[in-house]
Amino acid sequence: LPLTLDLDRQRRCGFAEVIYGAGKPAELIAEIMRRQRQAGQDSLATRVTVETAKAVAEIIPEVRYNPDARCLLAGAAANKTPSPLDMSATRLVRHVAVVTAGSTDAPVCEEAIETLHWMGIPFRSFNDIGVAGPDRLLAAVPELRQAAAVIVIAGMEGALPAAVGGHLSVPVFAVPTSVGYGATLGGLTPLMGMLSCCSSNVAVVNIDAGFKAAYLSGLVVKS
Amino acid sequence: LPLTLDLDRQRRCGFAEVIYGAGKPAELIAEIMRRQRQAGQDSLATRVTVETAKAVAEIIPEVRYNPDARCLLAGAAANKTPSPLDMSATRLVRHVAVVTAGSTDAPVCEEAIETLHWMGIPFRSFNDIGVAGPDRLLAAVPELRQAAAVIVIAGMEGALPAAVGGHLSVPVFAVPTSVGYGATLGGLTPLMGMLSCCSSNVAVVNIDAGFKAAYLSGLVVKS
């Protein structure tokens, strides 16, 4: 197998190497997960198709697959599904807020949530509150202001991160999605828009990269 | 002179041919204005440099030049400068609202206002109310709702037309500007973003084309 695992990454970076599942055969993914388990590391594979996930599960039965997120997990995070932070107790728990502009952005949101779950970072989510219906964001602002970092997921023109950023004093990680057609250019338009964002606190990750925004905001929460 | 004037346009389209001033020698612009005057038509030339404007003024002294707007006018609209609609009288006058996201968008706004003035269309303007400071738009919404058409001028990520559109029941004409750097791609990013806009009532014109948005919203007011 053409493989040189970076098992030292957990020590250097705080978390194990995340497996980029696209284009990898099931045997390769299973082998990586096997070696990570041997090294005492929990595994997260992103962009895994249903077919591949099934094939891995035949080799390593204890994995958990989330088809919406296209994520395959092994170890602690595989044993329970993610659930949002219970806010009734106390609001002092540092956490990430995950925001989507439209309901079609859900898969990217799911990938972000599974990543936070794998990192052990508390989260809340606020869905479908894009700028065309402005009251929705305004209603969420007081709760968003409690988060230590915010992820904003949006396709089409990608206007939401600028609007969210203008209300907050924490880093906003913007995720452009490939939702839309024509002039959205498969997500390049919201990507470029978010990079041009007039709010000062907005950083950007790759198109549909829910994983990356979650990883970064998780690091901020742990900071 | 390599010229075939379309003097019939005023009859067909309601307004005379607008002169695209970029790259035209002063003699050519002066000759067009001379023939339009002969035909009883008021002239508007856009994208005219200071140097060209001066040279035209030496041939036709009664023109008026607005250097911020880069517009040169002859006829009725040349005799007085544009002024916004007086709202104290009555709010029933059909008019256009011109909105900018940032103070750097002013030149495009000026071009739009000179065009409306040349068309004889009443207007109001709302400047520097971009989404990063959300209270500014919210404060303007009640007044914006009085307009028959709205022009929104924005650079960088171009998020403002979507936000404005979500509050209104009239057509919004969005003008991307070349304000910004890097990922704004000289205005292509807000252009593509505005075309991908999730508000249903947003149409788009060319980058920095204040003239076009004004012309279209003027037609709506006359509708």
Place this chain on the structure above:
Amino acid sequence: LPLTLDLDRQRRCGFAEVIYGAGKPAELIAEIMRRQRQAGQDSLATRVTVETAKAVAEIIPEVRYNPDARCLLAGAAANKTPSPLDMSATRLVRHVAVVTAGSTDAPVCEEAIETLHWMGIPFRSFNDIGVAGPDRLLAAVPELRQAAAVIVIAGMEGALPAAVGGHLSVPVFAVPTSVGYGATLGGLTPLMGMLSCCSSNVAVVNIDAGFKAAYLSGLVVKS
């Protein structure tokens, strides 16, 4: 469900939130339509595949699906199919003219017509009158001049809106289509061409966005 409906949009904007059907599961579309009906609103979903439409119809049997337009409707507009304005009576009814350049542009035209129908706006249509056969447009001009707003749908080089605009004194909403190959770049070429249009009265919407052009011209008719 990751949903925050904007049921207030009808009040603010005059029409309910239109459902962007691409990528949404049937359950989600059905749930939105159910809540809109509860709020007394008619539903329009665009870009719905045949499969999704069938699945929604199993949940909400009274919807109507137009496979050419890829539109799914609920409420008043679902009960009858669109039909063009009867011109025999009187020509004073304000209406929209919908023009296509080629017969391959028909699906985008259908989407525009279903949207106008949902809005309750009268319309007429003029098909396959692109510039390569110039007599076709000339023949239609007298009738086009009766409309309060005109939609022009064209792929390939997208020359038709400029030609139509030159004959009219009302706003023209240009829709580039993805018809063509190679240098048409999936519709980007007519899109950019229409934005660069030398006729003053042409605004542009996204590639294949028949819905948007219809919505905007419907607002002009209601103006």
Place this chain on the structure above:
Amino acid sequence: LPLTLDLDRQRRCGFAEVIYGAGKPAELIAEIMRRQRQAGQDSLATRVTVETAKAVAEIIPEVRYNPDARCLLAGAAANKTPSPLDMSATRLVRHVAVVTAGSTDAPVCEEAIETLHWMGIPFRSFNDIGVAGPDRLLAAVPELRQAAAVIVIAGMEGALPAAVGGHLSVPVFAVPTSVGYGATLGGLTPLMGMLSCCSSNVAVVNIDAGFKAAYLSGLVVKS
């Protein structure tokens, strides 16, 4: 001098090597012209700046420079300026018709005319007859139908070649120009539009390449 002249080209191709003047020092251009004269060939240099032209003229005084066309000529074509075909005699002379969409396209038109002149090909020109003023093209059609080949020069959306092509049974050579701003992308938009042209008889050359269109249509006339 880093030079390997192709003096055999006149034999193979019918005309001498044309000198691409951009970026070439005056000494280099003068040296090429000197050697071409020795070989009995007339010289045409395109894209020559005023400064370079003056410096060449100091070395070779008998050159002629057309600053609008940015062309520098030596030999027969340098001794007289181009003039259009006299149509009063007889219409049977095979010739090229050169058409522009707007008066700003004049420099490209001039380059085309100087090239035809250098080739010894008769021509006529029709200026500023873009599609926004449709009567202008219709008026020219009967005369355009007399040409053996037609050059159409247009910037902005580049719609004119399609419109011209639809009236004719001869090859149309379309030249996109860099006239326009924003979405015209420095001429890429009319270039791509002309390549996507729905008229069957339209071939395309590079942006602002009046020289190339003239060369090709000259070959057709000689055919």
Place this chain on the structure above:
Amino acid sequence: LPLTLDLDRQRRCGFAEVIYGAGKPAELIAEIMRRQRQAGQDSLATRVTVETAKAVAEIIPEVRYNPDARCLLAGAAANKTPSPLDMSATRLVRHVAVVTAGSTDAPVCEEAIETLHWMGIPFRSFNDIGVAGPDRLLAAVPELRQAAAVIVIAGMEGALPAAVGGHLSVPVFAVPTSVGYGATLGGLTPLMGMLSCCSSNVAVVNIDAGFKAAYLSGLVVKS
């Protein structure tokens, strides 16, 4: 049916309207062919899939389909397949030479040949003579010099038209193809290369547009 046929085109342009088959339902194609036959015109439809061709053939049995060319023909050209010019007789017949760079360019070559056949223009073909094997072109040059116009079809870097053009005194119509991967950008790279061609006699048509190059060179032959 959303159809406005341009039956007058044969009179104006010399040949009937060619049917752009992509995306058109079989019924629509059949109906156009039916009306063209009524008007005494031969039909050519390009970019027709096998499935559509079969469905048309069920309505109009006398059509001929060339699956490599993706062309469907009705009328005179449907009754026999194209065959190259017999050179044994005399070389004085004006004809088109069709050249390909690689054997993978064959489908575009076939489309060009069917178009010439439909126009009644004699042709010869020279296949797979790209610049990487230079003797192949050199061997063909004497025969290429007999043609009145030359079509050069090439993918990848599209170098062949420049090389061919340097040997000839007639117009060369270059057709970039979508053959290649990565940096060929689906044909945009040879397209842009051919437009930048340093040979003076090269005009360009759209990617894979064998039809257009054939039409233009056919007009030159008839000139």
Place this chain on the structure above:
Amino acid sequence: LPLTLDLDRQRRCGFAEVIYGAGKPAELIAEIMRRQRQAGQDSLATRVTVETAKAVAEIIPEVRYNPDARCLLAGAAANKTPSPLDMSATRLVRHVAVVTAGSTDAPVCEEAIETLHWMGIPFRSFNDIGVAGPDRLLAAVPELRQAAAVIVIAGMEGALPAAVGGHLSVPVFAVPTSVGYGATLGGLTPLMGMLSCCSSNVAVVNIDAGFKAAYLSGLVVKS
């Protein structure tokens, strides 16, 4: 003046509105600074030319201008120049590390440092340690691991953020620069490369946007 200041931003976001200096006349910048001072806010203007800076300084003499950074400051941060964190005392002070790949990236680095200085955030810098000389980064790693957030500034292929990210457990904010030529596409190449980065902890800001990376990493330090 076309101005609607967002003086409430300091309350909402923790820091005052930063002035985008490009294209703003000196009077406008001076007026904004005057109002911010009235509101008790320190001012930072980015992308200010030397000429504009001088003109502002004539109106408000107490500003400080850093020509390398193109930054103009008023208030506390104007009174002293930035200096890096003194590491001799204790390494427990939370701070930002600013890294450049080449010495040509210095201006962007300066903008980042002035921004951190304006925010009151401690920083250290590591210059000219690009991947082509790998020992340079390895030598810096132990010190980089002490920072709470890291800014990596790089042009050309923009490989450094990936290399830095692989050594660290804190967020890395990558700034592509416009350093380079040809295939660097004015910074688009490192921008796209950084977004595609295979290290999990890398977020990206606009080309040359030292200000944004500093603002975000400053928020992390304050977290």
Place this chain on the structure above:
Amino acid sequence: LPLTLDLDRQRRCGFAEVIYGAGKPAELIAEIMRRQRQAGQDSLATRVTVETAKAVAEIIPEVRYNPDARCLLAGAAANKTPSPLDMSATRLVRHVAVVTAGSTDAPVCEEAIETLHWMGIPFRSFNDIGVAGPDRLLAAVPELRQAAAVIVIAGMEGALPAAVGGHLSVPVFAVPTSVGYGATLGGLTPLMGMLSCCSSNVAVVNIDAGFKAAYLSGLVVKS
């Protein structure tokens, strides 16, 4: 068959014409292989699908197909599979080192290895040693320094060639791959990054072109 084989290439270039398999029917590939065998040449066809490979094997049974590499071979290289250089004997054998950044780059690596095998060039391979796990490259450097030329295959941001190049005194041939999503633009991002590479010894080939990098490094080894 539209075929003009360049059987002289082996004499001029040292190796036979490589068959570009994409889009070629099996009969065509088989015919080329048959003629090459007749001329005493070994065949290599790249980018051959499984289906085509099977069909060719039915005509020429002695071919060997490597599905990961998508390569089909005939002649000497078909009789045994490639195996890496045995380093135990002596390190003086000139050879190529093939490096990949990630395990997903394996197919391109396989194509390179089959090409080297066909050329008879010794090779070694180093897999999955991308910059995010820096120790992996450092561990390989001593062995990489023994190679006469190095191939580096990487997707996403394509940072590895710069890092490898900085350690070596031999030519590095960089192959960008289409591995990644969003901002990787199907491989254009690593392509442009590698071209912008700050290491002086990095040349670039087309996206996924393992064949080309192998061919070039094989020529260096033979140098």
Place this chain on the structure above:
Amino acid sequence: LPLTLDLDRQRRCGFAEVIYGAGKPAELIAEIMRRQRQAGQDSLATRVTVETAKAVAEIIPEVRYNPDARCLLAGAAANKTPSPLDMSATRLVRHVAVVTAGSTDAPVCEEAIETLHWMGIPFRSFNDIGVAGPDRLLAAVPELRQAAAVIVIAGMEGALPAAVGGHLSVPVFAVPTSVGYGATLGGLTPLMGMLSCCSSNVAVVNIDAGFKAAYLSGLVVKS
């Protein structure tokens, strides 16, 4: 000074760090050259303007500047200007052949030659032998076949490397130049064309990067 010199590069890579001169102040360049001399290394700075070169020469008088090449040298290579290999003696000296397509490509050729000179690599040059005049390349082929590596420099469509590669059995390093206009896209068109090249032995470097092609071919000669 923001500087971390990589003085070890000569040991690792065989040659010292080359100074990228664009955007670097004269003091910085002089300081780097001073330190390189201290380390016993010869200096080469590329892309240095005349002004900067003069300012450096005031600090370090013994530098040599080649304004055509925009190169500034210190050390051995500064003491004499480059001169081509004397072929009368013996043809067995391994050397590089440098080829240009047009005389306008001279500056890039000069940069390549200065780099080879700095490396101490023998070279010959062949200028202005582009494909439009095919006899020129054919005449040079016998001499080109004597080189150990070949550099081909071409702008416009960049067809020459493919043509040269087809004649040779050594690596060809292709340099696209920014010569041309419109569709050449500042050199992107020949860049993409060269990457798509159908000759197997062509590797590519950045636009105008004469330095890189020289460095790589120098390494091959030393191989």
